[in-house]
Amino acid sequence: MSGPRDLDESIWIDYIEDELDPSLRDDLTTLIPHSGENKEILKDYQSIRGNLEKVGKAIEVPTDENYFNDFHDRIMARVKNTKMQSPVVVRLFQKRVYRAVAGVALFLIIGSAIWNTANLTGGKPGDIEVAKSSNWLLESSVKNPEMVPNTVLTPGETDMVMDAAAEKLDKMSEKEREQVFRRLAD
Amino acid sequence: MKADIELVTLVKDGDTDAFSELVRRHQQALLRTIVRMVRDLDLAEDVTQEAFIKAYQKIHLFEGRASFKSWLFQIAVNTAKNKLRSSKRETVEIDKVNVAVSAQAEKGLVHQDIQEALIEEVERLPDKQRTALKLRIYEDLSFKEIAQIMDCPYDTAKANYRHGLMKIRSVFKENDLMRSLIQNYDDFVVPQGAGHSEVKT
Incomplete structure (x- = not known):
């Protein structure tokens, strides 16, 4: 009897590593004496693992106390000449700050778009207010990056700004529009 | 005796004696792993020292999600991987793959030969597979610990080990050469360590 041939051979690795559900493990244990093919696979993996264990143990590693006292002292001598990175520097590497920086960058892009829109349309009071508030948000986000993820404009809001700009351009006369484009070109 | 995490808190506050205690606790196991x-x-001494220095420098990055040891x-x-890369110990020329094993096969195998061939094959494995295999077999670490050390999911650590x-x-x-490997295995008693089940076949 050769036993089931469709067993993935990795199951025998899991078997050796004790990584199987107990009931499956019991089933496989029952199968082994009746399946030459699977028995061979298991034996192969056991011998590879067993040989590697032997190899690992053959590598000489120091064990005496004096060696490790000396090793410890060498490490600590280096540690004493080493500066610990300050928590502030460490925080710079944290993902939260990366997100905040990305948020600030997004603000700069959107803020400048709003600012340009306000200027293009002759700086009407409503537009100037929008620009002012975007500047306030920019300043605040630089002072306190933690707030940025909560205040960035959503893509929908960006669309709204673009729509408003397009609407204003539509309402302009041909001459006014030409002046705007000339200013843009400058 | 203070737990590692308590010592880490003291180190973050500038207590180098606490770091000295962490070095005493982990230096032996760490050196053993790296030597293997x-x-x-x-080279293992260099790597171990460097690892402790880096750990000290970046101690504020340790948030206690895994153990300090991991x-x-x-x-x-x-x-260790970077050192090996820089010293070009990992360079594998494609046409040389399997040469060690084939050469051993030609001249007939004694125990030493088959073990050397096995070591060489382990060294030829892709980086992640080799690391998972060494941590599991040489250090008898659990897949959970291996996953933490390799900074990957549990299943990935296990898959790397299996593929290796x-x-x-x-x-x-x-x-x-499997027969020689099995013969070599049968010639010594395999200790029944934790996580490694020996089954009479």
Whole structure:
């Protein structure tokens, strides 16, 4: 009897590593004496693992106390000449700050778009207010990056700004529009 | 005796004696692991020292999500990989793959030969498979610990280990060397360590 041939051979690795559900493990244990093919696979993996264990143990590693006292002292001598990175520097590497920086960058892009829109349309009071508030948000986000993820404009809001700009351009006369484009070109 | 995490808190406040205690606790296990990875005591000493220095420098990055030991081992394993890369010990020329095993097959095998061939095949494995295999077999670490050290999901650590073993089996079978490996295995008693189940076949 050769036993089931469709067993993935990795199951025998899991078997050796004790990584199987107990009931499956019991089933496989029952199968082994009746399946030459699977028995061979298991034996192969056991011998590879067993040989590697032997190899690992053959590598000489120091064990005496004096060696490790000396090793410890060498490490600590280096540690004493080493500066610990300050928590502030460490925080710079944290993902939260990366997100905040990305948020600030997004603000700069959107803020400048709003600012340009306000200027293009002759700086009407409503537009100037929008620009002012975007500047306030920019300043605040630089002072306190933690707030940025909560205040960035959503893509929908960006669309709204673009729509408003397009609407204003539509309402302009041909001459006014030409002046705007000339200013843009400058 | 203070727990590692308590010592880490003290180190963050500038207490180098607490770091000295962490070094005492982990230096032996760390050096043992690295020696088995790089197979050179001098290089392993360098890597271990460097790992402790890096851990000290970046101690504020340790947030206690994994154990300090896993975090330290992760630093050491990555340092070892970089050192090996820079010393070009990992260079594998494609046309040389399997040469060691084939050469051994031609001249007939004694124990030492088959073990050397096995070591060489392990060294030829892709980085992640080799690391998972060494941590599991040489250090008897759990897959959870291996995943923490390799900074990957549990299943990935296990998959890397499995693929490593499967690749070795495949090479030895191709070169008709499994019988010698089994013979070599039968000639010594395999200790029944934790996590390694020995089954009478």
